[in-house]
Amino acid sequence: MLQIHILRQNPDFVIERLKVKNFDASELITNILALDEKKRENQVKLDATLSEANKIAKTIGEIIKSGKQDQATQLKERSVTLKAEAKTMANDLELLNNEINSLLLQIPNIPGDQVPQGKTAEDNEIVFSFGKIPTLSPSALPHWDLIKKYDIIDFELGNKVTGAGFPFYRGKGAKLQRALINFFLDEGLKAGYTEVQPPLLVNEASAYGTGQLPDKDGQMYNVGLDKFYLIPTAEVPLTNIYRDTILKESDLPIKNIAYSNCFRREAGSWGADVRGLNRLHQFDKVEIVQIATPETSYQVLEEMREYVSTLLVKLELPFRIVKLCGGDISFTSAMTYDFEVYSAAQKRWLEVSSVSNFESFQANRMKLRFKNKNGKTELAHTLNGSALALPRIVAALLENNQNETGIKISDSLIPYTGFKMID
RNA sequence: GGAGAGGUGGCCGAGUGGAUGAAGGCGCACGCCUGGAAAGCGUGUGUACGCCGAAAGCGUACCAAGGGUUCGAAUCCCUUUCUCUCCGCCA
Numbered sequence: 001m002l003q004i005h006i007l008r009q010n011p012d013f014v015i016e017r018l019k020v021k022n023f024d025a026s027e028l029i030t031n032i033l034a035l036d037e038k039k040r041e042n043q044v045k046l047d048a049t050l051s052e053a054n055k056i057a058k059t060i061g062e063i064i065k066s067g068k069q070d071q072a073t074q075l076k077e078r079s080v081t082l083k084a085e086a087k088t089m090a091n092d093l094e095l096l097n098n099e100i101n102s103l104l105l106q107i108p109n110i111p112g113d114q115v116p117q118g119k120t121a122e123d124n125e126i127v128f129s130f131g132k133i134p135t136l137s138p139s140a141l142p143h144w145d146l147i148k149k150y151d152i153i154d155f156e157l158g159n160k161v162t163g164a165g166f167p168f169y170r171g172k173g174a175k176l177q178r179a180l181i182n183f184f185l186d187e188g189l190k191a192g193y194t195e196v197q198p199p200l201l202v203n204e205a206s207a208y209g210t211g212q213l214p215d216k217d218g219q220m221y222n223v224g225l226d227k228f229y230l231i232p233t234a235e236v237p238l239t240n241i242y243r244d245t246i247l248k249e250s251d252l253p254i255k256n257i258a259y260s261n262c263f264r265r266e267a268g269s270w271g272a273d274v275r276g277l278n279r280l281h282q283f284d285k286v287e288i289v290q291i292a293t294p295e296t297s298y299q300v301l302e303e304m305r306e307y308v309s310t311l312l313v314k315l316e317l318p319f320r321i322v323k324l325c326g327g328d329i330s331f332t333s334a335m336t337y338d339f340e341v342y343s344a345a346q347k348r349w350l351e352v353s354s355v356s357n358f359e360s361f362q363a364n365r366m367k368l369r370f371k372n373k374n375g376k377t378e379l380a381h382t383l384n385g386s387a388l389a390l391p392r393i394v395a396a397l398l399e400n401n402q403n404e405t406g407i408k409i410s411d412s413l414i415p416y417t418g419f420k421m422i423d
Numbered sequence: 424g425g426a427g428a429g430g431u432g433g434c435c436g437a438g439u440g441g442a443u444g445a446a447g448g449c450g451c452a453c454g455c456c457u458g459g460a461a462a463g464c465g466u467g468u469g470u471a472c473g474c475c476g477a478a479a480g481c482g483u484a485c486c487a488a489g490g491g492u493u494c495g496a497a498u499c500c501c502u503u504u505c506u507c508u509c510c511g512c513c514a
Contacts, residue, residue: 009476043473047483054483057495061441064494072494079494246470247434369472375452377470 001104001365003379007032015112020117020326025107032103034079039096046089053082105214109361111326112298115173118325124338125325127138130309131318134344134400135145142345143395144276146402151420153277153394165281166312167267172422176397176409177284179416180390181259184311185287188387191307193257193288200261201228206240209366213334221263230263234287235384242291243366246377252370253300254291255284259284280352284390290383291368294360297381298335301357304385305337308353314412317396320344320349334359337385340393345399351394355385414421 007014011029018025024088037124056079060072116125147153158166167178207229208214212220221230231237238256247254262285267270286306292300305321324336339353360379363369370380401408406423414420 040473043483047473051482051483057493058441060494065441076494193488228505375468 001361002107002110003360003364004032004036004100005106010035014107016111017358018108020115021108021329022119022327023108028103028107032100035096035103036101039093039100042089042093042096043281044084046093047081049089053079053086055088055127064311065351068139069285081319090413107317108331109334109358110290111329112357112359114323115329115335116323116325119327120325120326123325124321124328125323127323127337128309128321129150129318130313130320131316133342136399136402137308137404138343139398140402141343142276143343143398146398146407147276150407152176152422155276163281167277167280170415175388175417175419176394176413176422179395179418180238181284181286183413183416184387185257185259187311187314188200188257188286188288191255193255196238196258197240198231198258198260200235200263201226201232201351202231202236202240203228206236206243209240209243210236210362211365212236213220215331215400218267219263232264233262234258234260236314238287238289239291239362239368239382239384240366242368242380245368247291247380249293249370252291252293252380253296254289256289257286258289259286262389277395278346280391286387288385288387289396291373291384292381294378294381297357297359297383299338301335302385303357304355304383304387304418308339308362308385310347310386312339312341312352314410315393315397316410316412317393317400319352330356332356332358332361334361338384339388343392343396343399346395352388352392353386354394356383356385363365386412 002014007029012031015024015026015029041066056075060075060079063072063075115238116123118124141149144155147155148199150172152169152171154168154170155164157168161168185244189195197300201223202212204227207217207220212229212232217229220232223230236259238258241253241256261282264280266279266281288304290300290304309319309321319341322338322340324333324338333356336354336356338351339355340349341352342348343350359381362382363379368380368382369377371377397410398407401410406421409417409420409422
């Protein structure tokens with residue numbers, strides 16, 4: 001959520017910048033500013049009314065103390081009237097506030113300066129590429145066949161026990177998962193992150209804080225009886241740790257890393273290209289989150305980008321980094337890099353990480369602030385990224401490293417798997 | 424799940440209807456003192472919104488949350504919530 005004072009001070013700037021996201025904010029902003037003006041008028045009147053009532057109450061107290069009770073009657077009446085007026089005004093004010101808030105929530109985050117103009121994923125900018133695209137033998141299989149051949153991941157069993165998109169991992173498949181999780185966490189610790197094990201269910205306030213609510217509740221599984229949501233990403237609990245918090249500048253940057261299961265309903269997104277591990281309802285992910293000062297957040301974004309790159313290099317996967325254009329960037333993000341690995345048998349680029357700077361957009365919603373060197377409280381910047389999402393990494397590892405005898409494990413993973421081949 | 428006790432500022436803790444944004448202490452910041460430090464002394468120390476673009480100043484709101492009683496509520500009443508103790512259940 002944008003801070004309203006930015007709209008007050010420079011509405012044209014906001015409108016102009018949001019064009020990069022192909023969003024026309026002019027009408028929304030006009031409405032918001034009109035309501036805001038009305039709101040402030042009301043507030044001034046309300047405060048004056050309450051102020052008078054407070055003064056009267058004090059006067060009455062003094063009168064009573066001096067023993068002249070009867071003189072207070074008229075003042076009491078006046079006070080009752082004021083109180084009734086104040087109540088009406090307070091209600092109106094609340095309605096206005098709600099209205100302003102709901103309009104404010106409809107405005108996406110302002111894209112950062114570097115975000116390229118564009119409409120779709122076609123317009124994204126490839127900023128970095130690594131590795132050679134492997135040439136596989138004609139008999140090479142896509143991962144959904146490999147997992148059957150080596151009996152490491154079982155979709156049919158998942159279907160039976162739960163439903164589509166909830167596979168079982170078995171034998172070396174399960175061990176590979178565990179190896180990847182440990183590898184990712186250990187690398188994170190080396191890079192200075194603090195390991196966190198978050199709850200997998202969160203309440204409404206948390207889902208609202210990171211922006212899943214109010215719009216995207218259809219994308220989360222909810223546990224209706226207790227009003228909890230299954231997390232779609234560890235970003236939600238990890239960032240909400242600092243909801244309604246004022247940090248010290250010396251605490252920053254905060255660097256947390258967490259492994260979690262992630263649950264996504266993925267309503268309406270099933271199609272031909274989501275076979276096998278490409279899209280699941282439950283999957284594993286290691287997530288990194290940083291809380292930073294506004295001055296450093298873009299440096300931090302680059303640091304995180306660099307960090308995710310090193311993971312993929314160590315896994316020896318060919319990948320590219322894409323700077324998302326305005327049209328493809330998410331509602332809440334100011335700037336995002338996507339990481340895509342090449343999955344050789346599918347002959348497709350698969351998104352395995354998305355690293356974003358949200359600037360103060362999430363922080364404003366969840367009142368995540370810090371006290372700066374001058375003692376002033378200001379909103380912090382939040383950033384997060386996957387490091388990494390497992391299923392598509394597994395898909396690429398299986399497909400790219402297959403040969404006639406089996407699937408070769410990347411050197412950096414062998415200490416974690418304890419085996420060199422899946423065969 | 425049952426019974427009881429509680430929730431006050433960064434922390435501890437006082438406060439049972441009017442003087443309280445809130446005693447006292449700790450912590451923190453600044454100043455004095457010192458060769459330097461400690462101790463001591465002094466001053467200051469919450470958040471949000473608004474008056475207003477900034478500073479100063481002022482107003483309003485906030486003592487778990489929400490509602491109510493009252494001219495006036497941290498204090499009384501109701502609801503919710505969380506914590507602690509005992510009992511029950513339990514990986």
